[in-house]
Amino acid sequence: MINDNAPGSRARRDIAKTVSAVLDTKFFKALCDPVRAEIIRRLVTIGAADVGTIAKTMTQDRSVISRHLAQLERAEILMSRKDGRRRLYDMAGPDIVTKLEDILAAVSPMRELCVPFGGRECNCAGKCECGRAAA
Amino acid sequence: MINDNAPGSRARRDIAKTVSAVLDTKFFKALCDPVRAEIIRRLVTIGAADVGTIAKTMTQDRSVISRHLAQLERAEILMSRKDGRRRLYDMAGPDIVTKLEDILAAVSPMRELCVPFGGRECNCAGKCECGRAAA
DNA sequence: TGTATATGTGCACATATATGCACATGAGTC
DNA sequence: GACTCATGTGCATATATGTGCACATATACA
Numbered sequence: 001m002i003n004d005n006a007p008g009s010r011a012r013r014d015i016a017k018t019v020s021a022v023l024d025t026k027f028f029k030a031l032c033d034p035v036r037a038e039i040i041r042r043l044v045t046i047g048a049a050d051v052g053t054i055a056k057t058m059t060q061d062r063s064v065i066s067r068h069l070a071q072l073e074r075a076e077i078l079m080s081r082k083d084g085r086r087r088l089y090d091m092a093g094p095d096i097v098t099k100l101e102d103i104l105a106a107v108s109p110m111r112e113l114c115v116p117f118g119g120r121e122c123n124c125a126g127k128c129e130c131g132r133a134a135a
Numbered sequence: 136m137i138n139d140n141a142p143g144s145r146a147r148r149d150i151a152k153t154v155s156a157v158l159d160t161k162f163f164k165a166l167c168d169p170v171r172a173e174i175i176r177r178l179v180t181i182g183a184a185d186v187g188t189i190a191k192t193m194t195q196d197r198s199v200i201s202r203h204l205a206q207l208e209r210a211e212i213l214m215s216r217k218d219g220r221r222r223l224y225d226m227a228g229p230d231i232v233t234k235l236e237d238i239l240a241a242v243s244p245m246r247e248l249c250v251p252f253g254g255r256e257c258n259c260a261g262k263c264e265c266g267r268a269a270a
Numbered sequence: 271t272g273t274a275t276a277t278g279t280g281c282a283c284a285t286a287t288a289t290g291c292a293c294a295t296g297a298g299t300c
Numbered sequence: 301g302a303c304t305c306a307t308g309t310g311c312a313t314a315t316a317t318g319t320g321c322a323c324a325t326a327t328a329c330a
Binding site: 008012013016020023040041042044046048078092108112116118122129130 | 140141142143147148150151154155158160163164166167169172175176177179180181182183213214215216217223225226227228229231232235236238239242243245246247248249250251252253257259263264265
Binding site for chain 1: 275277
């Protein structure tokens with residue numbers, strides 16, 4: 001089809017729907033906070049660990065770390081299991097990779113379909129901030 | 136190496152570093168808000184549009200939409216250019232796909248390296264919520 | 271049983287973010 | 301020039317989120 005990227009085209013509506021569906025707010029939100037990012041960094045480095053062990057190396061209170069860990073598990077970034085009175089958390093590596101692959105698959109048609117401004121040059125003659133615009 | 140996924144191993148430290156580097160907070164934060172998600176949906180559907188046109192179809196004030204659009208541009212999800220007194224925004228399709236490919240490339244070693252709890256079964260005998268854990 | 275340890279939760283508070291109004295700026299039109 | 305239209309920004313306010321303390325719960329151990 002020559003007119004796939006026309007405004008409101010079937011192709012555009014389809015990809016909009018697919019992209020919306022795959023935009024997992026819970027997943028992205030969990031990745032935004034710097035403390036949670038640091039927790040992820042440490043769990044990747046050291047492997048499975050309990051709440052106290054993780055909290056000991058960070059400035060926040062244990063209860064705060066506990067809540068961050070629970071949120072990361074709800075976002076399916078971590079998994080947990082009980083070990084006596086402790087709870088062990090570990091990275092859900094395969095799940096994370098699968099989720100990102102799904103997102104990429106949904107988004108990748110945008111490479112051809114959502115070329116900004118149809119690839120047309122800006123006629124601003126350097127007056128606006130469109131530096132990244134025209135290929 | 137047989138011990139690549141040992142706690143603190145070189146492989147683990149490397150991937151932790153790579154993953155941290157690729158976790159673009161600005162990018163993820165921009166994707167969290169439901170209003171911004173809706174803006175993305177409409178821009179994918181209709182293609183390039185100015186602030187007023189987008190705002191007209193949404194409940195929020197024009198100024199609010201204007202700020203969301205600016206944030207999405209800073210996150211390199213949208214691009215903009217001036218057209219007279221209007222400012223046109225459009226999806227930065229190729230940039231978005233490239234960014235997600237970079238993220239996936241950085242994360243994909245986690246599929247083998249971060250199998251939760253080393254793939255070992257939980258010995259809870261059904262008492263804890265480790266359903267997604269084993270296998 | 272009593273005690274110590276690990277974790278989760280209610281609550282109050284601080285900070286961040288989203289929102290809408292009023293107004294300023296910039297660009298087109300008369 | 302005066303006027304109109306589109307956009308961006310300062311400000312006050314509402315809502316969401318992160319934080320730490322105190323306490324409750326659950327498990328292990330003497």
